[in-house]
Amino acid sequence: MQNKILLGPGPTNIDERVKSALSREPISHLDPDFFIVLDQISSSLRKIFQTKNKVTFTASGTGSSGMEMSMINLIEPGEKVLILKNGEFSSRMESLAQKLKADVSTITVEWGESFDQSFVIEKIKSIDNLKLVCAVHAETSTGVLQEIDLIGDFLKETEILFLVDAVTSLSGIDLRVDEWGIDSCFSGSQKCLSVPPGLAPITFSDKALSKIKKRNNLISSWYFDLEMLINYWGKDRVYHHTAPVNMLFGLNEALNISLDEGLNNRFERHKRNGEYFLSRLKKIGLQSFVNEDKFKSLPMLKSVLIPDRFNDKEFREKLLKNHNLEIGGGLGPTKGKIWRFGLMGFNSRKELIDNLFDTLEIYIN
Ligand code: PLP
Numbered sequence: 291m292q293n294k295i296l297l298g299p300g301p302t303n304i305d306e307r308v309k310s311a312l313s314r315e316p317i318s319h320l321d322p323d324f325f326i327v328l329d330q331i332s333s334s335l336r337k338i339f340q341t342k343n344k345v346t347f348t349a350s351g352t353g354s355s356g357m358e359m360s361m362i363n364l365i366e367p368g369e370k371v372l373i374l375k376n377g378e379f380s381s382r383m384e385s386l387a388q389k390l391k392a393d394v395s396t397i398t399v400e401w402g403e404s405f406d407q408s409f410v411i412e413k414i415k416s417i418d419n420l421k422l423v424c425a426v427h428a429e430t431s432t433g434v435l436q437e438i439d440l441i442g443d444f445l446k447e448t449e450i451l452f453l454v455d456a457v458t459s460l461s462g463i464d465l466r467v468d469e470w471g472i473d474s475c476f477s478g479s480q481k482c483l484s485v486p487p488g489l490a491p492i493t494f495s496d497k498a499l500s501k502i503k504k505r506n507n508l509i510s511s512w513y514f515d516l517e518m519l520i521n522y523w524g525k526d527r528v529y530h531h532t533a534p535v536n537m538l539f540g541l542n543e544a545l546n547i548s549l550d551e552g553l554n555n556r557f558e559r560h561k562r563n564g565e566y567f568l569s570r571l572k573k574i575g576l577q578s579f580v581n582e583d584k585f586k587s588l589p590m591l592k593s594v595l596i597p598d599r600f601n602d603k604e605f606r607e608k609l610l611k612n613h614n615l616e617i618g619g620g621l622g623p624t625k626g627k628i629w630r631f632g633l634m635g636f637n638s639r640k641e642l643i644d645n646l647f648d649t650l651e652i653y654i655n
Pocket residue numbers: 299300352353354355379426428429430431455456457458478487
């Protein structure tokens with residue numbers, strides 16, 4: 291199998307430092323030396339999530355396991371939950387909230403659009419006894435950024451919890467868990483952290499923990515039961531499940547890489563390369579799916595309208611076969627209508643964008 295250049299919505303290619311960490315000899319998940327690694331991961335994640343939350347660790351599973359862990363622990367049957375629905379990943383949160391038998395309301399905008407925060411706050415005010423608001427910070431299915439700081443600011447002063455999917459945003463754009471009043475936030479290893487898929491960094495505020503303590507119903511999961519997992523990641527080190535040790539070695543190194551670069555430098559690099567991508571896109575006459583005049587597109591995920599003359603699937607297959615280059619297609623209503631280009635973490639690099647457009651130009655002009 292050939293190596294590929296991964297410029298789709300994740301996974302990304304990975305740094306040599308991460309490769310060598312992943313390929314270390316395993317040690318036991320109950321070895322005291324491994325506990326040092328767990329503590330390092332929690333400590334680095336606190337810096338990257340910009341939080342002081344004690345309960346900051348990693349779920350064993352892809353980004354979706356972070357969603358499950360957040361929602362399963364925070365939602366009880368019959369509770370009112372509001373979902374900001376503007377793409378595939380917020381639709382998944384709606385579906386999970388329904389499975390958990392919550393009383394679910396949604397507000398909706400078109401795919402490719404984001405919500406006006408004051409509109410969201412008015413909607414929140416209009417729902418009596420609302421318990422939880424769920425939003426996706428970086429909607430990877432469309433490439434739009436949802437600003438959340440004002441919503442979180444408002445929720446801080448209430449009993450309502452705020453749950454944010456930061457699968458694509460973490461370590462690529464500013465995300466301030468404490469300052470923005472986020473109570474539960476999860477991510478995925480394979481996006482801007484540039485680790486293979488399989489881990490979900492996650493954090494819970496004290497407000498979220500006290501809600502979990504006061505639950506009237508048992509949590510309907512064993513694997514994602516936060517109180518049991520805290521006994522492993524916290525000081526008691528009680529065996530829960532066999533932690534994926536080598537993946538955690540890889541994540542630990544990737545977090546070191548992020549912190550060595552510096553968060554702000556990392557955000558700046560993603561921003562600069564996102565802008566460079568748009569300038570090259572303009573030159574070949576293609577158009578962004580997100581209306582850049584009205585909404586903010588993500589620096590790490592650009593969605594582009596496919597010109598009529600292209601067959602989406604055939605074109606992407608050709609790039610893979612002839613150039614070892616992966617780009618993403620659309621999901622749901624955008625299937626066959628957009629391409630999604632990931633410029634995440636290790637792959638947010640000017641030379642990769644130049645290589646991408648040099649290749650696209652062979653077919654587009
Ligand atoms: N949320 C967002 C915003 C995502 O982009 C993704 C994956 O692309 C997920 C959730 C689900 O993550 P995973 O596929 O790692 O389970």
